[in-house]
Amino acid sequence: MFPLKAGLHHFPHGVFGSADDLIHGTNVRARDTLMVACSGQGFSPDNVSFAEPDRFSVLQHIGASMPSRAECEKHEGLSCDGVEKLFDRHDFRHVIVCGHLDCRxxxxxxxPSIEGHADIGDFRLRFEKGTRKLVDNNYSPKTVAERCTLMICEHVLCQIKNLLTHPFIMERVLAERTSFHGWVIDDETARVFAYSFEESAFVPI
Ligand SMILES: [Zn+2]
Known part of the structure; x- marks a missing residue:
């Protein structure tokens, strides 16, 4: 179990779906779930015991990093078109944002970034301004490993927050057509930890 500080994020009521609904829901069907995973997590992040192989649409990205609407509007060339197109094509009932403990x-x-290196990239910049700032301002980890685990867990929640800034996603959440799931996978054991808003922790499912 990975406990987090409560109250750091403000999520709309009901945004998080239950693991039970995701796994045993009555209307489970192909392509009803979008999984956003890290490109460093191997080729089949959706290879989970409870799901048929055609259940998930998988979007693998560096660090599972997702832009907010404001970022998309500010930076030309950066867009969330891919996600929007996926939502157009599939009626996703669930979105899983998936991190993993051994995230290189x-x-x-x-x-530390290379000194004088002006272009550190959009993804890293998003991480530094979002997740890293949030963790360093709110936690006092005792070890490097503990800090890293906090970053990995909070990064999942920050990407969910970014996705929720897109009106085409928020509208679905408010209409109760889509719910979110924050996951962290233990690469060694393949154990899945899901974010529980009530417990403010990633708990094993
Ligand atoms: Zn990774």
Missing amino acids: VIRNWLQ
């Missing part, structure tokens, strides 16, 4: 991308982003 986040470990790398925690290293």
Whole structure:
């Protein structure tokens, strides 16, 4: 179990769906779930025991990093078109944002940037301004490993927050057509930890 500080994020009521509904829901069908996972997580992040192979649409991205609407509007060339097109094509009932404990991308982003290197990239910049700032301002981890785990867990919640800034997603959440699930996978054991808003922690499912 990975406990987090409560009250750091403001999510709309009912945004998080239950693991029970995701796994045993009555209307489970193909392509009803979008999984946003890290590109460093291997080729089949959707290879989970409870789901048929055609259940998930998988979007793998560096660090599972997702832009907010404001970022998309500010930076030309950066867009959320891919996600929007996926939502047009599939009636997603669930969105899983999935991090993993052995994330080399986040470990790398925690290293100091190369001095004088002006372009550190959109993804790293998003991480530094979002997740890293949030963790460093609100937690006092005792070890490097603890800090890294906090970053990995909070990063999942920050990407959910970013996705919720897009009106085409928020409208679905408010209409109770789509719910979110925050996951962190233990790469060694393949155990899934899901975010529980009530417990403010990632708990095993
Ligand atoms: Zn990763």
